[in-house]
Amino acid sequence: MIKHIRFRQLFRVIYSGNSAVIDPKGNAISNITTHQNHIQTIELSLQELEDFREKFPVGLDGDDFEIQLKIYLK
Numbered sequence: 001m002i003k004h005i006r007f008r009q010l011f012r013v014i015y016s017g018n019s020a021v022i023d024p025k026g027n028a029i030s031n032i033t034t035h036q037n038h039i040q041t042i043e044l045s046l047q048e049l050e051d052f053r054e055k056f057p058v059g060l061d062g063d064d065f066e067i068q069l070k071i072y073l074k
Helices: 007-011 046-055
Strands: 019-022 028-032
Touching: none
Parallel strands: none
Antiparallel strands: 019 028
């Protein structure tokens, strides 16, 4: 019997909410600390991202793939 269980239920994942917005070069634009209810609006530049991707073309040879987790319970 295959029973699909949510990953969070199975492994008791507790999400602390550490969220961040990172620019194409890896610099933090915004960072929200642990266990805070917070809403923040960040403006991003599509042109800046496109310019960076043109100069640093990564992942153009990537393949489509999907990771599936199946757990067999008795």
